Amino acid sequence: MNSQPQQTVRSRRVFYIPGYDPIHPRRYRELYRKQSRAQAAVSGYRIALTPKTGPGPYGWDVEATIEDGRVDARIEVLVWSDIVRNSMSTGIAATYLQMLQTAWIYITSGALFRLMRLRKGPVIAALYPVFFLLAQLLVALLLAWAAGAALAAVLPRALAIPAWLAGLAVLPPVLMWFRKHDNKVFAYYLMHDYAYSARTRGANPPELEERMRDFTRIIAQALAEGPDEVLVVGHSSGAHLAVSILSDLIRAGGVAADGPRLSFLSLGQVVPMVSFLPEAKRLRADLHFLSQRSELAWVDVTAPGDGCAFALCDPVAVSGVSPETGKRWPLVISAAFTQTLSPARWKELRWRFFRLHFQYLCAFDRPGDYDYFRITAGPMTLAERFSGRAASKSRIETAVSPHRSMAA
Template identity: 65%
Template sequence: MTADRHDDGPEPDGQAPSGTGKVMKRRVFYLPGYDPIHPRRYRELYRSEGGKQAKISGYRIAQKAAQGDRFGWMVRGQTGRDVTVAKIEVLLWSDIVRSSMDTGVLGTYLALVRTVWIYLSTGAFRRLTLLGRGPVLAALYPVVALLVQLAVALGLAWAAGALVSRFVYPGAGWIVALPLVVLILRGFRRVDRRLFAYYLMHDFAYSARLRGAYPPELEARMKQFGTAIAAALASDADEVLVVGHSSGAHLAVSILADLIRAGRVPANGPALSLLTLGEVIPMLSFLPDAHRLRRDLHFLSLRDELTWVDITAPGDPCSFALCDPVAVSGVAEPDRRWPLVLSAAFSQTLSDEAQEAMRWRFFRRHFQYLCAFDRPKDYDYFQITAGPLTLAERFAGRKPSINRIDVAVSGYTSIAA
């Protein structure tokens, strides 16, 4: 099936939210995607964009540093008379990302060959094309870009070698050509902060290298994350909200599935909420050895211990917009509860000027979920993280997007351990 989609800080001051069922204290755990950058940029993004959204939407929000060993910050939000204090923590795995990217030029090209072979030989790439053009083009971009860079390097080196052989010393051209290929490719890598070819190639290669299984170092880190979330669930918070962005979405799914299976979600504890943003789950769940992820998707979709809302947007070319990750992975039951699949509808919630400014800034669009909207509807990242309503209350009665894709597409559906 091919589907085209359209948009349809400070400490508490003792004032409790008015009414019942409102959130006075919230713990937020943010799981970033495959990102080697220091998490301070998430703190500064929250500060700048939260201030913009508060001004647009007419509420107050203040932020300050949080105490503790893990990186985070405190937020105080006030909507009318309702005051909510949230502690937001970033669950760090950027060191794992940096380590996986430290392979050199040759290692990157070997990863390219291996990754392309895995996706083509398993049929996963063909099935991913059925979910939309955006993420498929995003996946093809680093492959094409790196091959073009190699062609340019070889072409220039051949030309230089031919000139040396003709005008300097016959047959000596290769002495110049081989080092020149290396120098040119290294030059391309040095400017990858603008091109993102190496970054994206390592992103896809890291997910694919074990054919969909989580690497051991990531499994170990996920257990640490689970311990932190379990501690919050045993606190006096009113809500524990886990936010998984991009590649962080499937990590969040597996972490919460583990916690529920282990009985670490108390029945009378804080409300447990999962918000997945700009997810790329099919890139992993469509691979043959992603048994663990598919099992976790299946399990979590049936549970009543949590609320799971999935937000994407057709305007984000780096996510699988409006794809129900459980359904397209082929593990949905007829009576499943989650996720509630909704659109951030950039074409409706952002001004024409804002959309034009992001027209060719694909990564900026992928991060828009964490930013301010000119014409916000019910999706407001700052109200969700620092407002008075739980995720369940905020989206109570909300129907899923009518343009969602909720049919099985993956060729691999096994959830066996």
Template identity: 60%
Template structure:
């Protein structure tokens, strides 16, 4: 516990989710259920209530942690509609998207450089390519086998009639059903695979990687506008009666948060004598975007934010999360570390230590669930507790003031593209 002058009694939390087509209410329900579980494990009290707003979606939290009462308001950047629109692709369009995205990452050399750091997220990126190609192969082969079987049956019937004109006609006619069945079954199977994507995630991940790749790393205009509006909402929080303004960026939401915060500081909208500003990036995949040739805005914002004294930036990942660039300093690996860089503090959530062996065994192969573990309860937590960070009495700055960075962090420049925007 910090002394009374730095203790948090009121906090504003701004959550920026990753590429997710589901309405943010899922994050409220996740917070409600997982905070209750963590409260039982860690011995504190926490209560979550829904909150409605015309501008954002969120909830309120009242907690008693370490004997201190804390009130927090959580607002979520809503861009699930933009995600859904980007996913509204036909099956042929998705396969064309696969070709385009693979070409962008391979032709620019980005894929090879990403593999220098962590194989896990690269494998995750290749998964939808392999799965979609496997689905196409399976559909074509099964369609051909059934179509060929139908042709064979008709030819057999023709043979029973003898060797006359009827048999010859049937032989020619048999080609039609073969190709009609082949095409029909292939299409039907591809549609079936797409309907099962809530379990396979091939289409979802393909659209995810294509979303940033199609603009070679530049932020799409529709999302840029949404980020500006959310930035305005964050700026308003500094004039309120709060002790800390905490911005949380999860997954691809981490690089969106970098740009939102960089804009706020550059525009002078973060008062030096106001509430503490903190940035918590979780399970980030920043290199997937910052390594692309046109991601100059993001690279500029990374370099800028890494030197700022107006905020505390803690980056939390875990080697057990195969969907993130675990312990990779997003500024360092992008190759834009400027003089005076002191952010982010790169630490590990250490899933294998903060989860009991039984719990880790149950989650180990559930890759997408593990990618959300940062927002969930740990049954034997170490120094990372999402709910104490968002609803506890200690600022992010004080909580990790004496925490050294992970010894396993990777901060060697790996990106081919390091250009930034002119100052």
């Protein structure tokens, strides 16, 4: 990694693509504001946020002095939360049907068992909503049985069967109570997340493809406006969207050789959850394509401590689509939470799995060479910052996906 600070970036456009998240993007602005302040206090630089003015995606402006370089950055969120909310608007019965369909697709396609050969954490996270929803249904059925038994005990024998049937009336309110409190257990949320990709067997739904075309145009316009760097950050399932968006951008000739540097930072990626499905041909083709391109730099950051990500799994290689020659990307590195967080901080966060999945966007009290705020508001491009940085020795590059066909 290049340890000599140099200023090649004075203006930067950053496009953050969230994962499957129904929440308004202001949460990301507040997270950036709070965590950048904490990181600046630890690392000794200056960073300040101001409201974004003008049209375009939701965002904010950043003025920073890092490594003796002053940088102006505009950070914008490429929002698809409305699509997420629409996909989550199903009823309780439909969610249980989704659960059965999703499990069936992952099992019969062979994807589930291949995923288990990579990392257990994200597979457990995928199975969690199944077990939790089944447990909720079991509790509801037991309460319905108890209600039916109580009614049958006090009513005449001739009304015993109607009493047992009346006990089933307990089912809807119990299941509705569980769903109302899902913000504490996230079973419905995770089920909808996995079901969204599974229902099309890995192909992008039409409404998502349309939104991705919009994102491609927005990034192309930013490149045409001439900042020093355009940085695309794909977090969680936003990483696989970014792979296809950037592939489309490059294929369309949107990256000029003498234009701004184009960079791609994938964080906490879960690409195999989609690329291992049979109809994810477009994604596999885009992974194959992007891994060879000189028009951009691609750094993939995960951490074994993040149980929701496929940590240190090269998304191109494990999907079985590495080119025979000429593979450039991604550079797979670890955020090494157990090293970059103090023992006290690690102890505090270790079992907060969803919080750890967002740690890539947060401050580290023992920072290493990965620092989200230096990358998004510092004076070097992504390629320069990680120039000479070796890939993680413990990365996984074995081709594991059961499906490797690519879109023509």
